[in-house]
Amino acid sequence: MHIISTNTAKPTIFTYNGQEVTTGIYKMPTDSPIFLGKKGVKDDEVTDKKVHGGEFKACYLFSMEQYSYWKPLYPNLKWNWGMFGENLTISGLDETQICIGDIYKVGETLIQITQPREPCFKFGAKFGDMGALKRFIDHGLSGTYVRILEEGLVKAGDIFELKHRKENSLTTAKLFKLIFSKNKDPELIKRAINNDALPQRKRDKLESFLKHV
Secondary structure, three states: OEEEEEEEOOOEEEEEOOEEEEEOOOOEEOOOOEEEEOOEEOOOOOOOOOOOOOHHHOEEEEEHHHHHHHOOOOOOOOOOOOOOOOOEEEEOOOOOOOEOOOEEEEOOEEEEEEEEOOOOHHHHHHHOOOHHHHHHHHHOOOOEEEEEEEOEEEOOOOEOEEEEOOOOOOEHHHHHHHHHOOOOOHHHHHHHHOOOOOOHHHHHHHHHHHHHO
């Protein structure tokens, strides 16, 4: 895997259901390296800090290869790297292979895979189609959030070097499917809730489903 583009956003306002909403989903490629801090990406807009940014969502990665799936579906949009709100557009990112808890060296940083991206209404608003949320979920390749174990600069061209993989972890794709499945596999839930790369709130929510098994 390597970085194709580094992307950040300025605050953007759009109207949704008659209300003005500020968002940082409108990312654009940068001409210089970006700094990955433990709470987020320097100089990048994070409006709703309840669900974006912070330790376990410090930076969002999305696959360059997925653009070829989405662009024909929305040919009238103005496409650029960062279209999905990702800070890093990555070549070779495969959610069926990367695992929750994986630790990578990239640029000056050390990062850890934490959780898949769960789309919200802002994604649908940007694409001009609320049906894009269901399509995103059904497609199953969500990109991934990471936490920053060692802060530093990253730039286009930087290569990911796998440093550590947790035993018995779930791939990002499996966790994404588990989150949205109506009938959740108890064994997969147990594997997820024992992984401290997932935030405690997410683990608690998954664990609550075991009470109904």
